[in-house]
Amino acid sequence: MTSPLRLGIAGLGTVGTGVIKIVQQQAALLSARSGRDITISAVCARTRNKNRDVDLSEYDWEDDPVTLAKRDDVDVFVELVGGDTGPAMEATQAAIAAGKHVVTANKAMLAHHGQELALAAEAKGVNLRFEAAVAGGIPIIKTLTEGLAGNRITRIMGVMNGTCNYILTRMENAGLPYDTVFEEANQLGYLEADPNLDVGGIDAAHKLVLLSAIAYGTQVDFQGAQLEGIGAISIDDITAAKDMGYRIKLLGLSNMTDAGLEQTMQPCLVPYNSPLGQLEGGTNMVVVEGDAVGQIVMRGAGAGEGPTASAVMGDVMDIARGLSLPVFGQPAKSLKPAKAAKCSTASAYYMRLRLKDAPGVMAKITSALADAGVSIDRMRQKEHQDNAAPVLIVTHETTPAAIETALNAISATGDTVGTPLALKIVEV
């Protein structure tokens, strides 16, 4: 048996604690599978004296993650501090500079600095791995980078923020408005300190752009992603979607077109009976489509102690076994800059407007749609509420540009109340 693989763990929240539990409780299994012992040399967190539900007495304590990252008795720096800059970034850079492998769950750091860190890690000949950064326990990074390496990837779709999916499915199942369920999720501790990271789609987009880099051989490009959160979704939208056989999901979509890389994270309608449509609560799902494999669907817990620690340990075990790969599957210096393209893929759309109660209004709206080249598949006007009539429209397949033109023209009529909503209908 070769020498043990020695970890230094920075960040002792749920994930860090989960990793320590696996190392302690599954020592024999990890050793049988990797051919060497996995040990922990030292740990680090902001607060030392805190009941953490694991025994840390055997490990050295460091107050500073950078010091931990550089220790001679650390082979792998496990970064579970979080945040796209600050201590996480400094310690990761220090670890790489000191020739340590890095395993991280930090999607924000990689979405913003992935290329820089990958170049540094590859120059030093160390591994930088981040299975835990995307979709919790689902081994999607490995699947995309290795299992599907023989495929030209044609499309990636994913529901990768459990909190948003919890909110949307809870609204539907309990018939509650967005604000109420948002508050509920907050009370339950499901929301990030800055809730916009969740409900604004930022956290999910961080994950999507990492998958895109691997799939299309491009540099991580968070700035090029188009984001839209779930705050505008009403219970009426959810009900209307359901009546038509759809369900609303915060869906990440990425595909490479002749114009460039399209990356969107926005609420979409997906068929109720599709795997994505069936997804309940905090569960995540990633759908990958490749030219050879067709469609692969993966589903699992997107967060939580065990699932995320499982992903961290998958990376640790790869390193213990001597498996080594470029960070994004091919050398970082060979990754092309992503050319961001605005989404131009045609699809049907769901539109919800609230129209003023006046003669001729509907004629103006339908004209605006016709002028933009948007053709109506189905339309329903509901009874007036608060002196405005909710109108639901499903369009035939059309481009995002045509929808934008139509929405602008509709707003310009001055006959709508509030902001009209348009959601893509994605057939999967």
Next chain:
Amino acid sequence: MTSPLRLGIAGLGTVGTGVIKIVQQQAALLSARSGRDITISAVCARTRNKNRDVDLSEYDWEDDPVTLAKRDDVDVFVELVGGDTGPAMEATQAAIAAGKHVVTANKAMLAHHGQELALAAEAKGVNLRFEAAVAGGIPIIKTLTEGLAGNRITRIMGVMNGTCNYILTRMENAGLPYDTVFEEANQLGYLEADPNLDVGGIDAAHKLVLLSAIAYGTQVDFQGAQLEGIGAISIDDITAAKDMGYRIKLLGLSNMTDAGLEQTMQPCLVPYNSPLGQLEGGTNMVVVEGDAVGQIVMRGAGAGEGPTASAVMGDVMDIARGLSLPVFGQPAKSLKPAKAAKCSTASAYYMRLRLKDAPGVMAKITSALADAGVSIDRMRQKEHQDNAAPVLIVTHETTPAAIETALNAISATGDTVGTPLALKIVEV
């Protein structure tokens, strides 16, 4: 860039052709991702002159797979011949002996000779990889061996024979009897030359036992698997299951108990709205449960040119990238012999009997159940058909042993027509 990785491909059916297409059409992509060119030195099949829809003119031809396997210009022997003995086995052994890596789609060979081949490969320091042997394009071998390596695996479930799932869902959707759909599948070319490999559950069990070996660190044990095919399932069973919120699937189940390794491949009822219950047609699904990760579900095409070639190429790319692992995740000589245990996990059961039309029959049947300790949750007697009354029973949770005792006692009454059927209800 290092030297090219040179393949020798034996077997030019759909999968072999698919692999050649990927190597030819995705050369740049494969090279960018692996850092070296993937080339083909020579190929081999039973019939040379046959239109194969790919250009073979650049490759040497061998008539004998053993000769191909030993060629100096072959680094990886790709075995797509099939069959658990004969040429596939001889050529695989020859390749290993000659120090070549082997990539195979041959589940039968590995289910019967996996331990022997793994020992040989590991002694020679070569890779023997078989992603394509299990669940087509779904990278389940990689997921289980690597991605979930930090987990104690607690249960594996899978629908891994697309033909059986096609037959069962087609029976339901078209309301057709088993024999008719079986003949239809035969006409469509969906069935193996020996159809019992499919409908008898043998092919699916070959796959299940490979997953068990990786999951539990045991030697592959096909003999220890309990098999039951789908031939006894009637359209009435499918309808009755549906009425109760279930669907019948040929389900593989494996878990390690104190008594030993339970491996069953049999028709079971699963909740209609569960991921397994939603599965249509030829699609495969594997569900893995681990102590840390919880439940991971993977879904994709279980067969076909593209998906299976994608799996073969995933293995080829791993070898090209220098990733190397023991065949079943831990060294073959450390794998423990599997101690096969008869399934003892308690569950509810669905039973279907046909009772003679005579006084006191029902009393005898219910007594037989009571005597065996089987408690009835729901029971329905339907109108008589052909002088026998179909009776459907759902039991409370009970053991397989109790069900067996009850079935024997029921048969011994002499009051049943035909063979009673009992199917496990698996909650997932």
